[in-house]
Amino acid sequence: MRLLLVEDDPTAADLLIDRLRCDGDIVAYAENGEAGLAQATQDAFDVLIVDRLMPKLDGLTMVRQLREQGADTPVLFLTALDSVDDRVAGFAAGGDDYLVKPFAYEELRARLEALMRRKQPAQDTMLTLADLTMDVIARRVTRGAHEITLQAREFSLLEYLLRHKGQVVTRSMLLENVWHYNFDTQTNVIDVHISRLRNKLDKEFSAPLLHTLRGRGFVLQSADKLGDL
Amino acid sequence: MRRLLRVSSFRAVLVYLGLFLASTGIVLLFLHGQINRALTSNNDKALWRDAAMMNQSYALGGLSEVEKLVAQQSQLSGVGVYLLADGLGRYIAGNVPAFPAPADTQMQEDGWLHLRLQAPFAEARARLVRFDDNLVLLIGRDLSAQQATMADLARSFFIALLLLAVFGVIGGGLMGRQALARVENINHSLRAIISGDFSARIAPSSSQDELADLEAQINQMLARIESLMLAMREVTDNLAHDLRSPLTRLRARLEKLSLSAQKTGQADDIEQGLADIDQLLSLFTAVLNLSRMEAGTGNMQQQKIAVKPLVDEVMELYQAVFEDAGWTLDHVVDKAATTAHIIGDRHLLAQALINLLENALVHGVGSPPHLTLSLTRRDQQIIIAVTDTGSGVDDHQLAHIRQRFVRLDESRSRPGNGLGLSLVDAICRRHGGQLHLSNHRPSGLRCEICLMVRE
Numbered sequence: 267m268r269l270l271l272v273e274d275d276p277t278a279a280d281l282l283i284d285r286l287r288c289d290g291d292i293v294a295y296a297e298n299g300e301a302g303l304a305q306a307t308q309d310a311f312d313v314l315i316v317d318r319l320m321p322k323l324d325g326l327t328m329v330r331q332l333r334e335q336g337a338d339t340p341v342l343f344l345t346a347l348d349s350v351d352d353r354v355a356g357f358a359a360g361g362d363d364y365l366v367k368p369f370a371y372e373e374l375r376a377r378l379e380a381l382m383r384r385k386q387p388a389q390d391t392m393l394t395l396a397d398l399t400m401d402v403i404a405r406r407v408t409r410g411a412h413e414i415t416l417q418a419r420e421f422s423l424l425e426y427l428l429r430h431k432g433q434v435v436t437r438s439m440l441l442e443n444v445w446h447y448n449f450d451t452q453t454n455v456i457d458v459h460i461s462r463l464r465n466k467l468d469k470e471f472s473a474p475l476l477h478t479l480r481g482r483g484f485v486l487q488s489a490d491k492l493g494d495l
Numbered sequence: 496m497r498r499l500l501r502v503s504s505f506r507a508v509l510v511y512l513g514l515f516l517a518s519t520g521i522v523l524l525f526l527h528g529q530i531n532r533a534l535t536s537n538n539d540k541a542l543w544r545d546a547a548m549m550n551q552s553y554a555l556g557g558l559s560e561v562e563k564l565v566a567q568q569s570q571l572s573g574v575g576v577y578l579l580a581d582g583l584g585r586y587i588a589g590n591v592p593a594f595p596a597p598a599d600t601q602m603q604e605d606g607w608l609h610l611r612l613q614a615p616f617a618e619a620r621a622r623l624v625r626f627d628d629n630l631v632l633l634i635g636r637d638l639s640a641q642q643a644t645m646a647d648l649a650r651s652f653f654i655a656l657l658l659l660a661v662f663g664v665i666g667g668g669l670m671g672r673q674a675l676a677r678v679e680n681i682n683h684s685l686r687a688i689i690s691g692d693f694s695a696r697i698a699p700s701s702s703q704d705e706l707a708d709l710e711a712q713i714n715q716m717l718a719r720i721e722s723l724m725l726a727m728r729e730v731t732d733n734l735a736h737d738l739r740s741p742l743t744r745l746r747a748r749l750e751k752l753s754l755s756a757q758k759t760g761q762a763d764d765i766e767q768g769l770a771d772i773d774q775l776l777s778l779f780t781a782v783l784n785l786s787r788m789e790a791g792t793g794n795m796q797q798q799k800i801a802v803k804p805l806v807d808e809v810m811e812l813y814q815a816v817f818e819d820a821g822w823t824l825d826h827v828v829d830k831a832a833t834t835a836h837i838i839g840d841r842h843l844l845a846q847a848l849i850n851l852l853e854n855a856l857v858h859g860v861g862s863p864p865h866l867t868l869s870l871t872r873r874d875q876q877i878i879i880a881v882t883d884t885g886s887g888v889d890d891h892q893l894a895h896i897r898q899r900f901v902r903l904d905e906s907r908s909r910p911g912n913g914l915g916l917s918l919v920d921a922i923c924r925r926h927g928g929q930l931h932l933s934n935h936r937p938s939g940l941r942c943e944i945c946l947m948v949r950e
Contacts, residue, residue: 275744278743278744284751346743347736348780349787350842366739368745368776369746370773371747419812447845451853454816455816458816459812462815
């Protein structure tokens with residue numbers, strides 16, 4: 267992945283860049299919004315990671331100007347500003363995702379993957395993985411010859427997982443995108459819903475598709491391809 | 496009108512007007528009596544003069560002279576009443592044909608008679624003048640003119656009182672309305688401030704009275720509160736930023752270490768360190784959110800929200816959690832509550848309800864564990880109630896559990912930071928509502944989120 271990190275704290279930036287490079291990403295760095303805007307317009311990136319509070323040009327203004335120039339590179343805001351207002355302002359300026367510091371690296375990783383693959387058409391109405399098929403229009407899910415009956419929210423959950431098949435999705439991504447809440451809960455509420463979905467999806471079949479990756483999140487994938495993750 | 500009656504200045508005007516009308520009435524009544532007495536006294540004096548003239552003419556010319564004078568006076572149109580009669584009461588001269596019957600004659604003080612007469616007279620005040628044993632004169636004054644004057648006067652007085660009352664009520668109403676409008680103006684601004692708009696001010700009025708002074712004072716107070724709030728917001732925002740930056744670096748360093756620690760066997764310690772950072776952060780976030788909510792500095796969305804779908808959504812998210820933990824559930828919705836809307840922030844209200852549910856899940860486990868989530872409407876209030884079957888809370892502790900960092904398990908070993916109910920309480924108050932806590936019989940805690948319905 268080609269990434270641009272725009273962040274005014276050099277220590278935090280170094281630590282993050284190290285980790286991203288370890289995972290094989292190509293990372294460019296800018297220490298303020300002005301430099302970030304210049305780099306983002308010169309070179310092509312898969313995803314921009316942008317802090318909000320920075321000298322010279324703050325992250326919001328930078329992204330707004332970038333969008334005005336017609337650039338549609340996905341932007342992830344990585345910031346200490348955590349209120350709902352800040353979040354709304356981030357999306358309004360043209361951000362695509364919003365992660366509050368401090369963050370777990372795996373959370374950032376999962377969101378970056380999701381943003382990079384977002385460019386795939388979302389209007390597909392037939393989603394498949396191995397012998398699992400979802401017809402979004404007819405609201406029908408089958409696995410092999412068996413029809414699987416899902417409740418409305420289970421259907422949305424599976425649809426999200428299918429649209430991100432092969433990617434790690436985190437608990438907070440599911441809470442934000444399937445239930446549209448953006449606060450942390452104290453209980454294992456997402457795990458409960460995943461385990462119910464898994465019961466319907468995998469129980470009768472020998473090859474499980476919905477996996478839990480400890481400390482990272484969940485992934486919908488054929489078991490034989492799990493090794494890549 | 497009922498609103499106007501609640502205005503103190505209008506009520507004061509009404510009370511004052513009542514007293515004023517009563518005292519004016521008494522004065523007018525007294526005046527009426529005095530005028531009547533003065534008129535009577537004038538009449539009496541004229542009558543005495545008349546009688547003296549008659550006596551004089553009898554002394555000078557005897558019967559014939561008196562008869563002539565009586566006949567002459569009777570001819571004059573006016574109020575004089577005359578009857579000259581002999582010793583047996585037979586008519587000799589005058590404008591009254593005979594003495595009235597005893598029933599129409601009333602003896603009054605000092606020899607005055609009150610007579611009821613035939614037309615053209617009505618009532619008269621009269622005296623008897625006895626010249627000798629064979630000659631008597633009834634001399635009096637007809638009262639109808641005086642009575643008509645007094646009746647006119649009474650009517651005028653009454654109309655004057657009525658006009659006073661009407662003008663008084665209208666004037667009081669206008670004054671009351673003006674006062675009400677200005678108080679309403681103050682209230683309007685204060686309501687905006689209560690719902691979190693600290694930049695709102697009372698529009699200054701043109702007059703320079705005590706209310707204008709009050710408005711100026713309140714505005715000064717608001718400016719002070721706003722500057723304190725802004726300072727507070729700046730502090731919390733800076734604190735948030737300054738604390739998050741080192742924590743971000745710390746977390747990244749620990750994560751980096753954990754990659755290499757697999758070999759040295761310190762991975763568990765580092766995992767624990769990461770978990771500690773996350774716990775620290777979640778506590779910090781909770782305190783910050785609570786402070787912002789209580790201070791009203793965090794801007795809140797003001798959307799029209801249908802309450803039932805919001806509750807259904809949260810319930811749908813948590814139903815599975817409760818069922819997997821072995822709970823049974825009841826979801827009761829009052830018919831009148833199904834269409835109720837409120838104004839507020841969907842996220843905050845969902846969070847409040849989720850806090851109550853998670854509280855029940857941790858602290859409200861009964862035997863058997865059962866949760867009732869009900870939505871009811873009471874007049875203009877919508878009530879979201881979460882009731883568990885746990886052991887409840889001692890009555891004397893009910894008042895304290897919504898305070899910050901209050902946890903009822905002394906060891907503080909159960910999960911939670913003691914801020915959950917505080918946040919629910921703050922969210923309710925921020926929405927102009929309340930959090931009610933009560934013990935449920937036979938056992939359990941009942942938490943009610945009470946919000947005002949907006950049509």
